[in-house]
Amino acid sequence: MAAVPQVAEAVIPFLDVCSQAPVAAPAKRSILDSFRLDGKIAVVTGGARGLGFSMAEGLCGAGLSGIAILDLQTDLGDSACEQLSSEFGVKAHFYRLDVRDEVAVQDAMDSVVREFGKIDILVCSAGVADLVHAEDYSPAKFRRVIDINLNGSFVCAQAAGKHMIAGANGGSIIFIGSMSGSIVNWPQPQSAYNASKAGVIHLMKSLSAEWAQHRIRCNSISPGYMDTPLNTAYESALFGEWKSRTPMGRLGQPQELAGAALWLASDAGSFCTGSDIRIDGGYTTL
Template structure:
């Protein structure tokens, strides 16, 4: 523990920013000789990606998008139960993209040693690690007054600390490679507003922390050519939001969305490809892209006051 008398004699560490002499942050030039070649190159994905929570619905959609845009390989990080349940979808990826390597690593993102080992193994098996997508996460919908500390810690440990552990391990790998790369966190509309009607304080806090983690790492790691961004999905129409018990919630979520519906996993992939692409995303770091149909536009706690006009909802 630091003694009070030592505080006045400490030396403050200082981050280093990049400059125009750094080739890792210098602008790139498209090399295609035709318009179609340059268009393809602009949003091409180069190298290999690690996708945590990659066997879930959103993670699999992201893996497929990266491979469609040219990724050489994908390493799916997930717990055993999720990899087992997503086995058929993972096999389809391997069959649909035979030129690429699709591998899996069983892990808990909270385990620092396991994560660092898996990142090192991925770099050897795929040849490099150039992209990290963090989709591993859990949600808790318990009233704050009733939540116990163990449940609180579990959500923050997986969503926030797990993302940090993976980002640090991948950043060390990228720095060692001297290649730079792209790290993409999954934040949420929950980082920007209070969800309604469900109470989920631990989830909201965990995603709010991701927003500041993104900013901090973008500043610190720019000198290494590492871009750090995030996406903030709105409510996605997946199996996680299905069932009779969620019917009322789904109605409210759709009713409060200017587009009148939930999003689909595929609708996240445009932002993912942009932020992970070497050319189109080259000068984007520290950014967050909301992909929510502008659900976050609405005041979260006001009752919905609307009337129907010609089949449309008027606010």
């Protein structure tokens, strides 16, 4: 009988598992990262000064790639873009625009897309206010406030929304309402302004429902009494009344809206649409 050949045993090297260096776990993404706007393009109407400019600063500080300022005031608009570019290294371009002119608005939005490639964020901040008793309000003057504040917001949102839908990347549209859209300010007479801002808030809600399927989020920020040129143009005697009716006892500063605008514009607010955020120092709680 033939001998059975011996099979050599396989030599398995000893692996000292305990001596291996641990594999580093992936770094956990900070919540602050979701507030970043790197690669995004924003358009801010009425962004040459005041609330619009402060919100533009806030967005640029979060890493915007480009921003377009749309305003009627050329000198202020050019200066705003120079400042944003200098301070944040962002590409900024000014477009002179009357938001009541739908043809000019569409041309401006088309130009932004040609210049920057897309529109990711729109802030509708252009607005005016009058203090006129209702019995003395001329229809023409009343219509002007509605045309700028409400109709202008729609025209700008529609023009930007078309590009957002065509680009199929979604977007964020932030309307600037007012606590005046929910309550009646006192003692000043401003029926047109109040009506226009109530319309802006409901317009926002309507568009949020329509455009959610396109991943376009629509929200509004409703400031209380703010320390802006629009307000300081009125009688200083009103300031005392406004402060006394505000639980925090002061006017808001423009930069105090920037955080809310950034949250709504960024992925940090990705599940927020159709909401109106009041930033009024507690005025509407009374």
